[in-house]
Amino acid sequence: MKNKLFYFWLTLFFTGTGCHDPKYSGNPILEGWYADPEGVIFNDQYWIYPTYSDSYSKQVFMDAFSSKDLIAWEKHERIIDTAAISWADSAMWAPAIVENGGMYFLFFAANDIQNNQSVGGIGVAVSETPSGPYRDYLGQPLLDTIVNGAQPIDQFIFKDTDGQYYMIYGGWRHCNIVRLSDDFTKILPYDDGSSFKEITPDQYVEGPFMFIRNGRYYFMWSEGGWGGPNYKVAYAIADSPFGPWERVGVVLEQDPEVATGAGHHSLINVPDTDDWYIIYHRRPLSETHHNHRVTCIDRLEFDDEGFIKPVKITFQGVEENRL
Template sequence: MGKIAGGRAAVLIAGLMLMAASPPDPAPDPTPNAAWAQPGAGNPLLPAYAADPSIVQDQGRWYIFATIDPWGGDHVGLWQSANGRDWSFSQPAWPTKAAATSPTSGDSMVWAPSVVKGRDGRWWMYVSVGSEVWVGSAPSPAGPWADANHGKPLIPGNAMPGYHMIDAEAFIDDDGQAYLAWGSGLHWVNGHCFIARLAPDMVHLDGPPRDVTPAHYFEAPFLFKAAGRYYLTYSAGNTTTDTYQVRYATGPTPMGPFTEAPNSPILSTDAAQNIVSPGHHAIFRSGGQTYILYHRQALPWTGPRAETLRQVVVDRLHVRPDGLLDRVHPTHTGAAVAGWPSSREHGLPWRASGQGADAAHGPERAADNNFATLWRPGPDGMLTADLGQLRKLHRSLLRPEFADRPWAFTLEASPDGRQWQVIVPEQEQHGSPILVTHGVTARYLRLHTKPGQTGGLWEWVIE
């Protein structure tokens, strides 16, 4: 168990009693015909296991920075989109576990990037590596990113003994002053939230941090301002179970004091909808509307599992005239974000055949335009696409289960399903989407995966 300091023991006990008094949620439905598995769902937003998202827009392009699951990777994940619906994956050269290390670093991986634009026009990233906070900078969200503090953490791992120095989130007020909030508990015991002003160089703290911990705080602070009021939103509970949730407090300044709102939490497990442990969020605006981007457990959910697998989703957030936040209605359809198209580009329609690893991961999952579902290869490792008639097929976009891992495949084509020719010899690539050109006239395409490799396919788009 972690330490509890500063008289927070009573707050923690009260929070645990409150959670214990709440009625248990019904068990989620893991079956493949549940509501979450229906074709065309807009949530999850990304074809990936990802968590702790940060979202920005620059010159008409959207960027999501996120932790790569399971439980972080050697790099941060970067997703880019011109329209907010069709996303491409990459991994910036910085930060990496190897590059962002110091004598006070722990063994934790790269987690929870927060990206903002400074007054100087540059972009700044505050990211948790080795359980301490590092800062990097770039001329654009697309990079190139580089360390900004001469190989040292902004907040070392031993800065506040007894608490986790992670989940740093930057906030820039209307006057241009930047602030940094961070802090988490240890061993799933509630933590502390610290906030400090950032110096004009965005690389150092301008004065000592202030402990602004509201009731039921565990981690993942996010500050925003609406109608002259400051909102400190944060997560409580355990992200690996079904208790994670988003709570909030309000205050008169970015440095607090913050008082938890009477209708907190605003987002929590809704097992009836198969929405489990939503949290660690970012709040953004588009077209004058407010949205919340957050992660939740990947489906199908059957209870705590060996690997922590989460996915990023988006829903609406409403600020009421009285200053309270409405409870978020989490969805599988996803929010109709202003300025984004209503759906993803999905290519030509096709019918799938072949084997799947089990009933929840059949071949049809690669053609259902739903990133909550995926095809996992059966023993033969083969998936066949029937386009219904002879068509000129220009390219395929393959979205593998793990975009950061190599994925090997071969493509064949046939006019009639009997005579086949190899159009893409076996190759190994990583990314999402993997773009494969194959100018061919055919009715059928057949995908072979490498025997024994891990990872399925979220989606196969044929154009």
């Protein structure tokens, strides 16, 4: 009799009566209009640093969001705003963040400069904690000029295997890579004396992102117009952060049944696993305004040859994954 009862309760457990269904994040994962999300893991927590998606005159601050499981997200309001940056007055967007020496460095673009006579460009802020508040690190932009046709926006900070930090950036269909000093105070020249190397791949528009997997370098970027439905993400693979970058294909784009304008992404790789998440913005089907963008998350996977599989954008999002 005892054995029968044991197997009865065991059967109930494994058929669902005694266990919980998996929890999913749902999409969008953040409440409100947010775009250009930078995803990262700090101190066993997931973090997302997005652009506040509104008119340039209202893009004067940034919020951050943290989670232990990809399901529940805590909002950290106004981790930085233009009041802390003497030279910035608007269009504060596309954050990139990195921990270095126990400090957190937030890179951002501000003022949407259109020429080399304007004040603005890419700045750096610093804080002792991921949630801020962040204060101006340099008192001036790190980069305030247009070089090789690349507007100084959409910066991504990449640390190579030798410990060298690079900043990969650029709008207006041009992308540069520069070497950064270890303390992020200046751009260092290369051995040939140049300071800026252009690495623009075919159809690049903006939003660069780089990572290493199995010894190979992956470069990703956004294509199309950010305000339209055909915004998307493509990628290339090379043996060096300098390329050459030959476009492989599109991995993230709209689904007319789900959302449009899917682009300007980042990735999170769970440490010591091959679990990858793509964090990106998209435009709900009910919205047509270019600033009505929401931040979402879905799985990113690779095939046996290391190519990225096309991402299926979903309303479901991703399953709970506690760090």
